[in-house]
Amino acid sequence: MKKYITLFWEAVRGEENNYTEGSVKRALFMLAVPVILEMGMESLFAIVDAFFIGQIGSANALATIGITDSFLFVVFSLAMGISMAATAVVSRRIGEKDKASASIAAFQAISIAIFFSIIIAIIGFFYTDDLLRLMGASEELIVEGGSYTRIILSLNIIIMLLFAINAIYRGAGDASIAMRTLILANGINIILDPCLIMGYFFFPELGLKGAAIATCIGRGTGVLYQIYYLTNGKSVINITRDHLKLKWDVIKKLLNISAGGAGQHLIASASFIFLVWILNAFGSETVAGYTVAWKVLFFTILPSWGIAMAGAALVGQNLGAKNPERAEQSAWMAARYNMYILLILSIIFIPLAKPVLGVFSNDPEVIKQGALALQIIFSGYVFYAYEMVLGQAFNGAGDTYTPTLLNFIAFWIIQIPLAYCLANFTYLGATGVYISVAVSSSILAIMAIIIFRKGKWKEIEL
Numbered sequence: 376m377k378k379y380i381t382l383f384w385e386a387v388r389g390e391e392n393n394y395t396e397g398s399v400k401r402a403l404f405m406l407a408v409p410v411i412l413e414m415g416m417e418s419l420f421a422i423v424d425a426f427f428i429g430q431i432g433s434a435n436a437l438a439t440i441g442i443t444d445s446f447l448f449v450v451f452s453l454a455m456g457i458s459m460a461a462t463a464v465v466s467r468r469i470g471e472k473d474k475a476s477a478s479i480a481a482f483q484a485i486s487i488a489i490f491f492s493i494i495i496a497i498i499g500f501f502y503t504d505d506l507l508r509l510m511g512a513s514e515e516l517i518v519e520g521g522s523y524t525r526i527i528l529s530l531n532i533i534i535m536l537l538f539a540i541n542a543i544y545r546g547a548g549d550a551s552i553a554m555r556t557l558i559l560a561n562g563i564n565i566i567l568d569p570c571l572i573m574g575y576f577f578f579p580e581l582g583l584k585g586a587a588i589a590t591c592i593g594r595g596t597g598v599l600y601q602i603y604y605l606t607n608g609k610s611v612i613n614i615t616r617d618h619l620k621l622k623w624d625v626i627k628k629l630l631n632i633s634a635g636g637a638g639q640h641l642i643a644s645a646s647f648i649f650l651v652w653i654l655n656a657f658g659s660e661t662v663a664g665y666t667v668a669w670k671v672l673f674f675t676i677l678p679s680w681g682i683a684m685a686g687a688a689l690v691g692q693n694l695g696a697k698n699p700e701r702a703e704q705s706a707w708m709a710a711r712y713n714m715y716i717l718l719i720l721s722i723i724f725i726p727l728a729k730p731v732l733g734v735f736s737n738d739p740e741v742i743k744q745g746a747l748a749l750q751i752i753f754s755g756y757v758f759y760a761y762e763m764v765l766g767q768a769f770n771g772a773g774d775t776y777t778p779t780l781l782n783f784i785a786f787w788i789i790q791i792p793l794a795y796c797l798a799n800f801t802y803l804g805a806t807g808v809y810i811s812v813a814v815s816s817s818i819l820a821i822m823a824i825i826i827f828r829k830g831k832w833k834e835i836e837l
Contacts, residue, residue, distance in 0.1 A: 383408060387551060394548055394689055395470055395696035399704050406688055409554035410545060411681035420561035425670040427572045428586055429735040436583050438659045439520025441666030442510045443527055445651050448644030450495060454535045456637025457488050458542030459770040460629040465546035466688050466771065467837045470695020474611060481543045482618045483625045487633065488539040492532035499528025511655045526587035533594045540601040545688050547611040552604050560597025564589050628837065635775025639782045646786035650808050653798050657805045664744030667735045671749060675720045682713045683763045687771030694772055699833040706768035714760040721753045748809045755813030762820035765827045772832040781822050790815035
């Protein structure tokens with residue numbers, strides 16, 4: 376036991392950066408622990424945020440979060456695409472022991488993130504109401520929640536940089552810095568959230584708008600912390616004045632990988648938007664219940680994404696070190712451990728779905744729909760545990776197009792048509808939407824396992 380406690384603190388402090396030699400289990404543990412803590416902090420904030428917004432006592436407030444999350448999925452898609460590219464290229468250069476090229480790639484990834492965030496900010500600031508109407512939002516909801524959506528979209532650069540720079544750190548094996556960034560950012564969020572939403576102490580009571588301001592202040596502080604470590608020479612990646620030049624060959628490579636990575640999440644994001652659109656026909660309470668259910672799901676899944684991201688970094692570094700067999704071993708080990716975790720969480724959360732939802736809302740219909748969504752979706756997440764890791768392993772190798780194709784099949788060919796038909800042409804109604812998520816996730820996992828075993832991802836050159 377003492378041995379594992381010692382390893383835990385070594386991982387948290389970031390005392391090891393070379394993951395291409397020695398025990399694969401140790402390498403996975405050392406990299407996964409800070410990433411899991413990082414994701415756990417992110418998920419904790421999501422739950423705290425949903426809790427205090429729920430205290431506003433408005434179904435429109437929760438529905439606004441759900442609709443805004445639909446737009447944020449697009450932002451997250453671009454951010455994740457850039458992040459995948461950053462992890463793949465930086466980890467490959469680190470595996471080759473070329474820190475200078477890794478730092479150059481890092482700056483190019485940051486530049487790409489800034490460019491896309493400016494475009495989104497312009498659209499989000501000037502067309503907030505139109506975007507909400509497009510999603511079927513009522514005028515009452517737009518008046519009550521429009522400011523929240525405008526703030527979040529206008530300052531999306533914070534999210535983009537937070538994702539991209541943390542991905543750079545993970546690719547370099549400096550996952551402890553990424554962990555500390557989110558602990559700082561979300562710690563501030565958690566403190567400011569109740570203060571600005573409910574008006575505690577000397578803060579004004581801003582309601583939903585306060586949640587957006589708290590998020591931007593917290594995450595913005597995290598970005599400043601990231602930049603400090605990128606430039607102070609204390610991390611593996613050290614961006615100096617010499618690196619502040621656009622390298623179009625590197626940008627082209629990053630964009631090529633990012634396109635597939637963003638495609639994966641845009642496909643998933645668009646499917647989420649369509650599901651929210653389908654659920655809108657069943658009322659704000661149903662959308663609110665589904666929204667809170669996803670907040671709870673993220674609370675459980677984000678640590679699992681931590682394992683997946685650790686696996687991706689290990690795959691990239693070991694391919695860079697010309698050791699593809701170790702890369703494959705790392706991916707399968709991460710997938711197996713992820714399955715154990717999600718299986719345990721499913722056993723815990725399925726019977727406790729209603730009490731958990733009751734923490735975030737006292738509306739019986741919101742609780743009913745949210746609990747039902749949790750129970751059904753969780754039933755397919757044991758299989759999805761493998762897809763989470765193997766999909767990220769493809770990305771870590773620089774093959775972002777295979778998971779993009781798999782996502783397209785699972786979400787657009789299977790999930791959306793199935794959700795629409797079950798919701799509108801059977802007695803299931805909204806329940807049919809939840810069933811479609813579980814079914815498509817399970818099929819996606821099976822496809823990923825089959826293709827990953829073929830091993831063509833080992834041949835990708837970056």
